[in-house]
Amino acid sequence: IDLGTCNSCVAEYKNGISSALVNAVSKEFTTPSYITFAENNVIGLEAKQNLGTNTVSSFKRLIGRRFSDFEVQEQLKRVPYKIIEKDSLPFVQLQSGQLMSPTEISGQFLKQLREHTQFSTNQVVLTVPAYFTHQQKLETEKAGALANLQISRLLAEPTAACLTYDSQNKSSLNEYIMVVDLGAGTYDVSVLEKQGDVYQVLSCAGNNFYGGDDYTRAVQLFLEQNGVQVSFQEAEKLKHEMSAGLKEFKQISVQQIKNFINLDEKLEKPILQTLSDANLQPLQISKVLLVGGQTKQPSIQAKIQEIMKQKPLTTLNPDLCVAQGAAIQAGIMNGQISSVLLLDATPFSLGIETMNGVFSPVLKRNVTLPAQASQIFTTTEDNQQEVIIRVYQGENQLAVRNTLLGEFILSLDEKRPKGSPRIRVEFQIDQNGVVLVKATDEKTGKEQKIQVKFGQQREEKSEIQCLREELDQMKVKYSEKWSVEKLKAVLKKQRRRK
Ligand SMILES: Nc1ncnc2c1ncn2[C@@H]1O[C@H](COP(=O)(O)OP(=O)(O)OP(=O)(O)O)[C@@H](O)[C@H]1O
Ligand SMILES: [Mg+2]
Structure with missing residues (x-):
């Protein structure tokens, strides 16, 4: 399942082929990610035509976020439904007053999507942006559980697209492939190394605050400033017509709108970051694959061509290839495909807070999953009785600027001078990005651990937190x-x- 900000798609792997499933109601392969809450909830096209305070769209942009996040604040301004704050988290308030979390909304949507596409299995591979944070992945996985789905694997969207490309273009070449995925809400870039049938994600970078919705919003804003009021949907339609070559809209030149949008520059940084993390130059990449509806815009293709010094490939179906790749991964997991091996990577560094609030990474970003690493730390005060281990993900040198994943305490039984205890902190991360952190006092052998696990983090508060x-x-x-x-x-x- 590709659960997109704007459009979702389901595919299955059967008899050696990965194919998208048609929505039995709309007869389309993709289903708009909209849900209207009513006596009988409706999703997809019907909900999209039903805009109002009980129809929720772009809920993927809210999932796993805090109310104060920039993204949530932006969303607040542009959607017709009501978003309110509860316990620092965003909730949607329906007409009836009922509050629903973004996770519950995604769960309800998935439930209906399942009915519309009529698949019978409970076990699914769900795709998420490569650059989703741990919390966003965690909540997505919970949403799956609410729809009675067992998530066998959370797969990065660009990686999924690469699997689809592979299935359609079998070659024995060893090469580097870049996937550039600009959807409605998120931007992801991944570089993969292909060696025969083995695909290894070398690096990924992105921006969870950048996507097609931002282009649409910019079009809407420009028109508004020029005295023309249009809805978000009308602005989106106009944006598509602009891609197809429209020159004028209500006596406003399209070139003027394009000049105002000015968002293509945001494409560059993550592309350069993935190249430098993978230690590659643009021309060492043999294929640049485009994924996501927003990459249909000619100026975006031109910008990517300028950065990568080569024409990107537009042969993949940007609307279906992510779900098709998820189905291929399902085929790999249940043994129907044995030739392809996929080695995914973690997008963020993982580590702990040390003296003066400094973040000390233990597992660096872009390490191949599953992975494991450890480092020795020590105490900062004489006779310290315990150490607090705070686990963070991110790249900032200051721990608080990164995302806190959890914390726990290791008690030290013996009194010792500062700097003398050797405390080994070990990180393990599995295929889905589930993190296990263990701290051991090497002298006494005493250990403590936490599992920052999908679906459990919220419930399992540490004693200190409580x-x-x-x-x-x-x-x-x-x-x-x-x-x-x-x-x-x-x-x-x-x-x-x-
Ligand atoms: N021809 C086009 N020109 C410009 N933009 C387009 C075109 N076709 C689709 N889009 C834009 O692509 C976006 C939707 O892309 P897509 O369906 O890939 O997103 P998604 O998968 O739902 O989002 P995400 O992957 O970020 O969660 C929308 O913003 C839409 O307006
Ligand atoms: Mg997408």
Whole structure:
């Protein structure tokens, strides 16, 4: 299943062929990612024609995000439905007042999509943008579970597209392939190395804040500033006509609109980043594959050609190839395809917070999955009784600027001078990006671990988190440096006082 911001698609692998499934209601291969909540929910084209406060679109842009995120704030301004804040997270408020999380909405959508495309299996491969954060993947996986789907694998969208390309163009060449995927909500670039039938993701980069919706919004804004009010949908239609060569709209020159949009520059940075991470020059890439509806725009193709010094290939069906690739991966997983081997990579570095809030990566980004790495850390104070291990993902040198995945405590049984304990912190990450972190006191052999696992992170709060939350509720101030024991003692006192 390719669960897209704007369009979704389901494909199956059968008798050696991966083919998209037709939506039995609309008779189309793709289904607009819209859902109208009513007595009987409707999705797809019917919901898209039904815009109003009970129809939710672009919910993929909200999933796994916090309310204060730039993306959510932008979405707030442009959609007809209501987005409100609860526990710092975004929720959609329906006409009835009912609140729904983006995860629940995705789950309901998937449930209906399944009915419309009439597939019977529970086990699916679901694609996600390569550059999705851990939290976004986690919530996507939960959405699948709400639709009673068992997610066998979360596959990166560009990687899926590459599998489809491979199935349509069998060759024994060893080469480097770049996939540039600009959909409605996200931008992903991946570089893969092909050696016979083995595909290895060497690098990926992207921007979760950039996609076709931004182009549409820019068209709408320009018209608005020039006294022409159009809906988002009308602006989108106009954008497509501009790609097809339209020269004028309501006496406004299309060239003027194009000059105003000015978003193509955003294509460059992630492309250069993947090249440099893979240690390659543009001409060492033998094919640049285009994926995602927005790459149909001629100026985008021209910009990619300029950066890559070669014409990108437009032979893949940008609307279907991601779902078809997911089905091929399903075929690999259930043994129907044995020749192709796919080695995926992690898009972000993983590590822990060390002295002065510095982020120390243990597993660097772009490492091939599954992977494992460890590093030795030590204490910063004499007779320290415990160490707090805070696990982050990201590239910033300051831990707080990255995404916190979880935290746990390792108690040290013996009192020792600062700098003397050897604490081994080990990271393991599996095919789906599920992270296991283990800390071991090498002298005593004592260890603690957490699994930052899809579908579990929210429920499994650490003890320290729970204590801090309770203190927050009581409006009691505490220090980040306090140990569990100290937090417990303060809490006990507070409870007694109450
Ligand atoms: N001919 C065209 N010219 C310009 N843009 C187009 C054209 N056709 C489709 N698009 C744009 O492509 C986007 C949809 O692409 P696509 O269906 O690949 O996105 P998606 O898979 O739903 O999103 P994502 O992968 O980001 O989750 C929309 O913004 C749409 O307006
Ligand atoms: Mg897509």
